[in-house]
Amino acid sequence: MANPYPHVYLGDRIVAAEEATVSVASSAVLYGLSVYTVFPVHVAGAAHTAFRLDDHFRRIEESCKIIGIDRFATEWDFDRFYAAVVELIGRNMPTTDVFVRATVHVVESIPGTKVRGCAIRLSMFVYDAVPIVPQDGMRLKSSPWRRIPDNAIPSRAKVNGAYVNSVLAKQDAIDSGYDDCVFLDGNGHVCELSAANIFLVRNDTLITPDVSCDILDGINRRTILTLAAEDGIPVVERTVDLTELYIADEVFVTGTSAGAAPVIEVDGRVVADGRPGPVSQALRKRHSAALRTDTLHGWLTTLA
Known part of the structure; x- marks a missing residue:
């Protein structure tokens, strides 16, 4: 991850990045007891x-x-959160697209292993919007983890x-010469990547694991499903087998930090002809436009 911009929001005020501790x-340090989200600006x-x-x-x-x-x-409602985001962006004044991580x-x-009634603190920092995965064709490896x-720990909560689960799986993929992992559940069904949701296209139908498949119910995942429906693309949310990825016409992934990135290889098997397919390319274009110029869905909030 790139270094944060110089001004960071912590608690109830802006502080220098090096003072945001x-x-x-x-509990955040002792047990990893924090939750977060990342959104693009x-x-x-x-x-x-x-x-x-x-x-x-x-x-x-x-x-x-x-x-x-x-x-x-x-302690927090949306109006207070919005005001904090506005203050943070106003102090840093980025001139190119950025991500904001709020935790x-x-x-x-x-306190011991408990959570109710414990003191909290919100932090937010800004960093350059650099994708965490290749944008021109990813190579994935199914993970032994x-x-x-x-x-155990619900994936729909960003804890x-x-x-650590994602680190183990992605590092194994990197060590094996791949870009990222494909997580499977205990029954061998496809879940997601280390930090992105996954889609495949077969027979002109968009398929993705449903929200009961130990996945993050991703905001960009939902965005893609909305855009696909608007484009008349049939969509199916269901259990997905690993071997379906091997014979898919297209595979791509989505996430705030991943964008909408095509996959060209899974476990040494080339996806179709090894090039990004038409459905994923069309949805990628629409997704990119939605991030910047959406006027139809009310997805953009002006920070002023």
Whole structure:
């Protein structure tokens, strides 16, 4: 990840990046007890717009509720969150597109393994919008590490500590010469990548694992499903077998930090002819436009 911009939001004010710290004795450090979201901010001249900001705030709310971080709901609402984002962007004044990572940390000191009633602190920082995966064709490897199931650490909550699972799987893929991993569940069904949702196209139908398949219910995933439906592309959300990826006409992934990136190889098998396909290319173009110029869905929030 690129270094953060110089001004960071922490608690209730802007501080210098090097001063944005939490205690080594906090639950956030001791247990990875934080939840987060990342959203893009588009820059057009002096104007800044955030993509699906209300949905990203809702993601933090829901992640806190799932994990039991109860003080967020009493201390934060969308208006306060929006004002903090506006202040953060206004102080940093990015001139190119950026990502903002917003995190709720449980900062109670040495509380033991509990969460309710514990003190929290919100942090937000800005960094350059550099994709975390290749944009011209990814090579994926199915991981020997299984996706954490919903009844262990639920994937629909973006819990910082749970990303050890993603680190193990992606590092294995990198060590093996691939760009990223494909997570499978305990039954061998496809879940997602280390930090992106996955889609395949077969017989002109867009297919993706459903939300009961130990996946993050991704905001960009939902965006792609909406755009596909508007384009008249048949969409199926269901259980997906690994071998379906091997014989797919197209495979691509989505996520805030991944964009809408094509996949050209899975486990040494070339996807179709090894080039990004027409459906993924069309949806990628529409997704990119939605991030910057959407006027139909109300997905853009002006930061002013």
